[in-house]
Amino acid sequence: MLLFALRNLTRRPLRNGLTLSGLAVAVAVLACLLAFGQGYRRALSAELNRTGVQMMLVPLGCPYDAAARVLKGKTLDNSLPESALAAVRSDPAVAIAAPLLLAAVPRPAEGRTDLWAGLDKTSLQLKPWWRMKAGRNWFASANSVILGDEAAAVETRVPGDKFYSPETGQTLRVAGVLERSGTSDDSLFFVSLATAQKMFKQPQRLTAVAIRLHDPAQMSDALERLQKIPGAQVVTLSEMMGTFLNLVGTVRTLLLSIAIVAVTISVLGVFNTLLTAVVERMTELSLLRALGASRSHVFGLIALESLLLVSAGSLCGLLLARGIGGVFENLVKRFMPLAPTESLFTLTPLIMLQCLSLGLGIGLLAGIFPAWQASQMQPADAVKLES
Amino acid sequence: MNWLSLSFKDWQRRPLRMALTTAGVAIAVAALWSLLAFQQGYRDGMQGELDRLGAHVLVVPKGCPYDAASIALHGASWPCYLQENYLKQVRAVDGVATAAPVFMNALYDEAGAQIVYNGVEPNLLTLKRGWHINGEFPRRRGEVMLGSEVAARMNARVGQNIVLPSLKARGTVCGILATTPGADDGFLFVPLADAQRLFGRPRELTHILVRLSDPDKMEGVVAQLRGCDAGLSMNVVPLTHLFHTIQNLVNSTRLMLGCITLVALLIAGAGVSNAILMAISERTREIGVMRAVGASRGDIFRLFWLETMQVCLLGSVLGVALAFAASRGVENWLRARLPFAPSGALIGWHWWTVEICFVCALILGSVVGLLPAWRAASLSPMNAMRRDGGRL
Numbered sequence: 001m002l003l004f005a006l007r008n009l010t011r012r013p014l015r016n017g018l019t020l021s022g023l024a025v026a027v028a029v030l031a032c033l034l035a036f037g038q039g040y041r042r043a044l045s046a047e048l049n050r051t052g053v054q055m056m057l058v059p060l061g062c063p064y065d066a067a068a069r070v071l072k073g074k075t076l077d078n079s080l081p082e083s084a085l086a087a088v089r090s091d092p093a094v095a096i097a098a099p100l101l102l103a104a105v106p107r108p109a110e111g112r113t114d115l116w117a118g119l120d121k122t123s124l125q126l127k128p129w130w131r132m133k134a135g136r137n138w139f140a141s142a143n144s145v146i147l148g149d150e151a152a153a154v155e156t157r158v159p160g161d162k163f164y165s166p167e168t169g170q171t172l173r174v175a176g177v178l179e180r181s182g183t184s185d186d187s188l189f190f191v192s193l194a195t196a197q198k199m200f201k202q203p204q205r206l207t208a209v210a211i212r213l214h215d216p217a218q219m220s221d222a223l224e225r226l227q228k229i230p231g232a233q234v235v236t237l238s239e240m241m242g243t244f245l246n247l248v249g250t251v252r253t254l255l256l257s258i259a260i261v262a263v264t265i266s267v268l269g270v271f272n273t274l275l276t277a278v279v280e281r282m283t284e285l286s287l288l289r290a291l292g293a294s295r296s297h298v299f300g301l302i303a304l305e306s307l308l309l310v311s312a313g314s315l316c317g318l319l320l321a322r323g324i325g326g327v328f329e330n331l332v333k334r335f336m337p338l339a340p341t342e343s344l345f346t347l348t349p350l351i352m353l354q355c356l357s358l359g360l361g362i363g364l365l366a367g368i369f370p371a372w373q374a375s376q377m378q379p380a381d382a383v384k385l386e387s
Numbered sequence: 388m389n390w391l392s393l394s395f396k397d398w399q400r401r402p403l404r405m406a407l408t409t410a411g412v413a414i415a416v417a418a419l420w421s422l423l424a425f426q427q428g429y430r431d432g433m434q435g436e437l438d439r440l441g442a443h444v445l446v447v448p449k450g451c452p453y454d455a456a457s458i459a460l461h462g463a464s465w466p467c468y469l470q471e472n473y474l475k476q477v478r479a480v481d482g483v484a485t486a487a488p489v490f491m492n493a494l495y496d497e498a499g500a501q502i503v504y505n506g507v508e509p510n511l512l513t514l515k516r517g518w519h520i521n522g523e524f525p526r527r528r529g530e531v532m533l534g535s536e537v538a539a540r541m542n543a544r545v546g547q548n549i550v551l552p553s554l555k556a557r558g559t560v561c562g563i564l565a566t567t568p569g570a571d572d573g574f575l576f577v578p579l580a581d582a583q584r585l586f587g588r589p590r591e592l593t594h595i596l597v598r599l600s601d602p603d604k605m606e607g608v609v610a611q612l613r614g615c616d617a618g619l620s621m622n623v624v625p626l627t628h629l630f631h632t633i634q635n636l637v638n639s640t641r642l643m644l645g646c647i648t649l650v651a652l653l654i655a656g657a658g659v660s661n662a663i664l665m666a667i668s669e670r671t672r673e674i675g676v677m678r679a680v681g682a683s684r685g686d687i688f689r690l691f692w693l694e695t696m697q698v699c700l701l702g703s704v705l706g707v708a709l710a711f712a713a714s715r716g717v718e719n720w721l722r723a724r725l726p727f728a729p730s731g732a733l734i735g736w737h738w739w740t741v742e743i744c745f746v747c748a749l750i751l752g753s754v755v756g757l758l759p760a761w762r763a764a765s766l767s768p769m770n771a772m773r774r775d776g777g778r779l
Binding site: 014015022060230231233254255258264265266271272275276279280 | 407408725
């Protein structure tokens with residue numbers, strides 16, 4: 001019976017191919033969206049949890065925007081006075097307060113922008129992945145620089161090499177190269193805070209202060225006290241994550257609803273194809289009945305054809321989703337306010353199962369009416385239609 | 388019988404199939420129309436809302452300025468406050484024509500409806516030029532001006548002494564605001580000092596609406612506002628900047644939504660192509676006969692191409708009608724999900740949205756019609772007339 005159904009489908013390669021590709025594209029879009037949403041949520045919380053930072057002190061302006069820029073290693077238009085750091089450190093609830101100064105150095109000749117980060121020693125406690133591939137763990141002198149893995153590869157430098165930065169006129173010595181961490185740190189150039197302030201002519205200024213508390217339960221009290229620091233504001237990372245997930249959730253709902261529209265349209269196509277297949281083969285089907293096939297046999301045959309068609313379509317769709325996942329991710333990442341650096345696209349078995357079962361479900365639905373129509377054929381029709 | 392009526396014949400033969408195919412096109416076109424109309428409506432709504440605010444710059448407490456602007460526009464309780472003495476500094480800045488302080492607080496009544504109190508000073512009137520007040524603006528202690536919706540709900544008249552909803556205080560209605568297109572209809576306006584007293588926040592404000600004497604000098608004034616002593620404790624938000632940022636955010640989603648809508652259209656197109664191919668394979672013998680009695684290849688091509696166009700055009704007419712009928716529902720659905728939804732209509736269509744839909748459907752129809760029409764035209768009359776109808 002399976003073979004028979006398969007042969008029936010291959011009799012009309014163009015028609016069934018068109019139906020199948022429509023369904024495949026719709027399923028692929030749906031799978032991409034589902035996979036992406038899950039990946040984003042997971043990657044975002046992983047990125048935020050790994051730092052162990054609960055709050056961030058940023059300059060005035062949209063704090064979400066500011067915190068997102070700092071996490072992605074982009075510079076801010078505004079900066080904080082260094083006195084804010086002392087104020088944060090004097091707060092009893094604060095365990096670690098790590099200052100950070102980010103500066104972007106555009107290098108149009110190479111077609112890229114280098115990002116420099118000024119750190120002080122407290123940052124090490126907030127970066128558990130700070131491990132050296134080679135060289136020393138910390139700046140040996142005021143003109144030491146530590147390179148991220150990618151930055152070192154681009155600049156082809158190893159520890160001990162000289163490093164001249166023409167834009168700032170500084171000659172530095174490479175102290176170490178970081179191990180690849182999968183975060184935005186990979187492409188950064190690290191120098192000590194004082195050096196960075198001098199290099200970029202930002203004396204006494206900071207871009208942000210990352211804060212870890214002794215006890216996360218003291219969050220709300222600490223928040224209230226820190227919010228009073230002039231020229232600065234505090235964002236908690238959980239708040240920030242909530243806002244972003246909300247925003248992304250909205251976009252995702254909109255996209256999913258249009259993907260559902262696409263699936264609906266492709267189901268109409270499946271229905272049409274099957275209906276025509278039945279009408280075309282009336283003679284053949286009634287002949288089958290005359291030869292002794294029962295109504296349920298005929299019903300089953302058409303239903304099986306429909307199931308075969310949609311499962312092939314869904315499988316092709318999933319394969320397509322795997323294939324275009326990378327392209328899709330690049331497209332989406334460009335528009336994300338806070339895109340984690342690791343892969344966002346996770347086509348989990350659960351999602352594949354969801355898409356497949358959706359495909360099979362609608363295939364059955366679309367197949368019922370044509371199959372029922374086919375089963376109504378009388379054996380005697382064979383003779384009538386023939387004449 | 389001309390070609391046009393001949394191409395309609397298939398509707399009589401296979402009404403179900405044609406209807407389903409057309410429905411597919413209609414759904415895709417409806418999605419496209421809703422998307423276009425939404426983009427337009429959102430943009431217009433946002434612009435209108437910011438215009439009605441009457442201010443060029445918004446001064447708000449620390450925190451996300453987008454949230455703050457949204458609260459200022461739609462009314463809600465503020466998480467933080469500004470000190471009243473900042474107002475003097477704002478007014479002292481060159482280029483500031485009007486700085487209107489507002490103290491806003493939202494309460495909920497027993498029914499869960501939101502009641503927004505605004506403490507205002509008379510200089511607000513210089514910003515709200517579109518307002519028509521039946522009665523007077525609240526200037527004296529104990530006076531209250533109602534938005535038109537509030538007045539209708541409470542059945543209040545000018546001069547009446549009313550209990551202020553959700554508060555243990557009374558006030559005299561001094562004026563009722565004529566209906567405005569924005570959220571002002573749902574607000575109650577009281578003198579600033581009254582609001583500060585009622586909510587136990589003396590000498591505090593929630594935001595300041597600033598109007599400049601020359602909007603072109605925005606940059607300089609904003610820099611001065613940020614540079615003054617109070618500048619470290621408040622956020623200065625130029626509204627044009629805010630508009631652009633939100634618009635950017637919306638534009639980035641538009642591209643993705645547009646891509647998926649295009650995919651839906653393509654799938655619908657494949658369905659149309661398929662349906663016409665089926666029609667051709669059923670009518671192979673008929674095509675053979677037509678060729679035999681003198682129809683040229685071009686005639687056959689035109690016949691089936693016309694049929695495809697019919698399906699697409701009819702689909703787009705139905706789609707636009709469908710989207711039109713469903714626009715209310717879509718609007719409510721979107722409003723519940725969008726973070727910064729303006730209070731006006733979200734679905735704002737123009738004639739060009741309809742035109743784009745039709746043009747898209749026409750292009751789609753002519754492209755997907757090519758393959759079936761070409762296949763039909765290239766059948767040889769001899770083969771087509773054979774008993775098995777020359778397999779397609």
